[in-house]
Amino acid sequence: MPQPMPTRPADPGGGRAPRPVRAVQRWCAALAALTLAAGLALQLFERDPLVDLAGSALYTAFIGLLIACLAPRWPARRPALLAVAVSAAIELAQLTGVPAVLVEAMPPLRFVFGSSFDAFDLLGYAVGGLLVWGVRRAIGPAAPAEPQHAP
Template identity: 40%
Template sequence: MASAPRTHAGAERAPIRIRLAATVAALAIVGAGTGLRAVASGDVAKYGGDALYCLLMFALVILVAPRVTPPTAAAVALAVSWGVEFLQLTGLPAHLSQQSTAARLVLGSTFNAPDLFWYAVGAATGWLVVHRMRP
């Protein structure tokens, strides 16, 4: 008695589910960042925003590459966040931030060394959450 060939429908749908979850997470992170700025100020808003920025990068990495491992997604998100922070040493983001609100939101304007730590907190948070959620 021959059995029907097995399909990998579940495996084929996995990237779609992962992308959907990453999209929902990204939207929630943007909402959290907006909410944080609305209710907090000073260091809480600034450094919480830094962690959320890197966490958003983490979600976007997973959205683009749903099969990426959590450590790789965290490393890429951290590298991008640190890269943007170090780019601020050139003055280019400050110039672009004067021209565009979007550039100010994405690139910032002024280098601040403590931001590097808070980006690491955001990357580690993403890694931990996804690691615990995956079977």
């Protein structure tokens, strides 16, 4: 009679040894800076659907990398999903007109809130979430917290 295979708990790091938390944060911060630079560089190109998609993906990737920097021990899916949710919430808020008022009062907020609702941006946010998930998985897991001892 065949023996059942032993089960292992899910391994968020793909079997790799955990990195120090500071190393994970440095990687995420550096990649967030590169993502921001790439997103700003897209402003130099003529607007077309591909540029819009890339901009939306980079916007979400930037948010996700910042979240991963603040919560380096989270599994890769959490900052990715939270970044997509934040991006989608901001996009849907454009339907209310509040972001337009804020951008009118302070034009640089256009980079945060955009200019108008575009359902196509939601696809870009999903792509950005996948980028965050993949990058965070590639960086590897952060070391678990050290147990706190009572004084």
